[in-house]
Amino acid sequence: MDTEELIRKCQAVAIKEEEDDIVTIMGRMKIKGEKVVANCLVGKVLLTRSINREGLKAVMQQAWRTVTKVKIESMGDNIFLFKFATEEEKQGS
Numbered sequence: 001m002d003t004e005e006l007i008r009k010c011q012a013v014a015i016k017e018e019e020d021d022i023v024t025i026m027g028r029m030k031i032k033g034e035k036v037v038a039n040c041l042v043g044k045v046l047l048t049r050s051i052n053r054e055g056l057k058a059v060m061q062q063a064w065r066t067v068t069k070v071k072i073e074s075m076g077d078n079i080f081l082f083k084f085a086t087e088e089e090k091q092g093s
Contacts, residue, residue, distance in 0.1 A: 004073065043076040056064050056080065064092070 045051045057072045060082070064070060070083035074079055084090040 039084040039087055041082045041084075041090060042075070043080050043082060045080070046080060051080075053076050053080070064089075066092070 017032075045056070053072055053074050057070070060072070061070060066084065066089045068089065071083040073081040073083070
């Protein structure tokens with residue numbers, strides 16, 4: 001399962017107020033999910049207008065100066081998912 005598919009599935013989940021059950025993620029699925037998001041950050045651009053993803057990518061790549069390119073996915077409403085190649089590059093951002 002790739003990150004985009006995981007994001008789509010998470011967005012489709014809705015818990016109504018009357019639902020009080022706790023959802024437990026099974027062992028292997030939890031470990032796989034943790035690996036997928038381990039090198040990711042989520043950020044929000046605090047502007048009222050939409051942001052160009054490619055422009056944001058160019059600016060952030062310069063600011064972070066990572067060895068490998070940071071992948072950026074738009075999650076809507078100026079919220080972005082930043083995927084780093086390694087934990088060290090994420091920590092250095």
